[in-house]
Amino acid sequence: MYRQIAYFSLGWIVIVLCSFGWGYYNSRQKDDQSILEMSRAFFGQIVLTREWNACHGGVYVYADEKTPPNPYLVKDPERDIPLQNGKLLTKINPAYMTRQLSELAAQYNGAQIHITSLKPIRPANAPTPWERKALKSFETGINEVGTFTDGHYRYMAPLFMQKSCMKCHEQQGYKVGDIRGGISITLPYNRYASLSPRITGYLAVTAAGLLFILFFGRRLARAYQMLEEQSIIDPLTEIPNRRFFMKRAEEEFRSAGRNHTPIALIMIDIDYFKGFNDRYGHIEGDITLKTVAEAMKHQLRRPPDCIARYGGEEFIIMLPNTMPEGGAQVAELLRTKIEALQINNEASKCADVVTISLGVASAPHDSVSFETLLKHADEALYTAKQKGRNRSESIIIQPTTK
Numbered sequence: 208m209y210r211q212i213a214y215f216s217l218g219w220i221v222i223v224l225c226s227f228g229w230g231y232y233n234s235r236q237k238d239d240q241s242i243l244e245m246s247r248a249f250f251g252q253i254v255l256t257r258e259w260n261a262c263h264g265g266v267y268v269y270a271d272e273k274t275p276p277n278p279y280l281v282k283d284p285e286r287d288i289p290l291q292n293g294k295l296l297t298k299i300n301p302a303y304m305t306r307q308l309s310e311l312a313a314q315y316n317g318a319q320i321h322i323t324s325l326k327p328i329r330p331a332n333a334p335t336p337w338e339r340k341a342l343k344s345f346e347t348g349i350n351e352v353g354t355f356t357d358g359h360y361r362y363m364a365p366l367f368m369q370k371s372c373m374k375c376h377e378q379q380g381y382k383v384g385d386i387r388g389g390i391s392i393t394l395p396y397n398r399y400a401s402l403s404p405r406i407t408g409y410l411a412v413t414a415a416g417l418l419f420i421l422f423f424g425r426r427l428a429r430a431y432q433m434l435e436e437q438s439i440i441d442p443l444t445e446i447p448n449r450r451f452f453m454k455r456a457e458e459e460f461r462s463a464g465r466n467h468t469p470i471a472l473i474m475i476d477i478d479y480f481k482g483f484n485d486r487y488g489h490i491e492g493d494i495t496l497k498t499v500a501e502a503m504k505h506q507l508r509r510p511p512d513c514i515a516r517y518g519g520e521e522f523i524i525m526l527p528n529t530m531p532e533g534g535a536q537v538a539e540l541l542r543t544k545i546e547a548l549q550i551n552n553e554a555s556k557c558a559d560v561v562t563i564s565l566g567v568a569s570a571p572h573d574s575v576s577f578e579t580l581l582k583h584a585d586e587a588l589y590t591a592k593q594k595g596r597n598r599s600e601s602i603i604i605q606p607t608t609k
């Protein structure tokens with residue numbers, strides 16, 4: 208039964224591991240899809256803001272240290288507008304605005320935004336190797352690229368030439384609809400952030416399941432053991448029953464046949480037990496059966512020796528690796544011990560106390576079948592009864608001459 212508990216425990220662990228793997232896979236797929244959707248939304252907002260800026264031909268803000276006039280608009284006569292109060296308004300074009308949004312995003316949530324192109328006007332907009340590869344893939348028809356790095360998710364999509372962009376980029380040979388470049392977005396993202404709490408949760412589930420299996424498994428094991436004992440133990444005398452004895456006999460006789468060792472059987476019957484029950488009642492009869500069985504059991508010293516209730520007031524004893532004289536000695540010892548109990552039996556015709564008759568059969572020189580030895584032990588018991596009971600008789604099976 209404990210092997211089954213181990214199998215159940217192993218099965219539970221396998222189920223939890225499979226559940227963990229499947230759950231984690233699905234969860235990561237959802238998280239990956241979420242970060243992709245977030246990157247697309249981020250990119251869409253940037254493109255929309257740039258389009259708004261381009262549609263208005265740029266927007267003006269106060270020039271200061273953080274926002275100096277754009278050197279790449281130096282040829283634009285409307286780049287700067289001096290005010291009467293001494294301040295200066297400077298034009299912010301889409302590219303300049305994107306750079307400033309990138310700086311704010313980096314401070315706000317760690318996101319990095321980089322506008323780039325294979326033909327950048329501004330050197331700082333030159334693509335990284337990853338961005339260059341993405342830009343070239345856009346030219347083959349791919350509309351977005353995403354990849355996971357250590358603690359980040361990198362996303363990039365192309366920028367297409369709009370009519371409002373032609374004013375600044377027409378001289379580079381672009382046409383409306385051409386890929387001008389792209390915007391890469393790098394967002395903080397740890398794909399394994401949820402792994403630790405998930406592992407903790409599944410470990411708790413595993414432990415709870417194993418405790419459940421262990422607790423109820425042990426109770427089932429005890430119940431199974433009790434049922435097994437009930438199936439092989441005689442409930443009255445609390446010694447093995449005939450079913451158990453037959454199984455043990457099969458094993459012992461097979462071993463004796465392999466090893467050519469002697470074996471002895473003793474058949475035992477309580478003398479005049481029917482009369483005892485009629486005189487003292489069945490309750491006293493049951494007590495006597497149990498007392499006699501317990502007394503005989505305590506006389507068997509060797510672990511291989513086996514006693515069982517064979518039926519009614521009959522008992523049987525098997526003595527592996529025992530010569531005939533040993534079987535006869537054990538039988539006589541049992542007889543004297545039961546007589547010495549001094550259990551009154553006025554119904555007996557051979558003594559005033561409870562006694563037993565015993566038949567011993569043994570094969571000292573060669574192995575015989577259990578059925579053969581049992582038959583001779585029964586014959587020896589019958590002889591003991593015929594000779595007046597309260598005695599033991601032995602039959603030695605001699606080897607056949609070939």
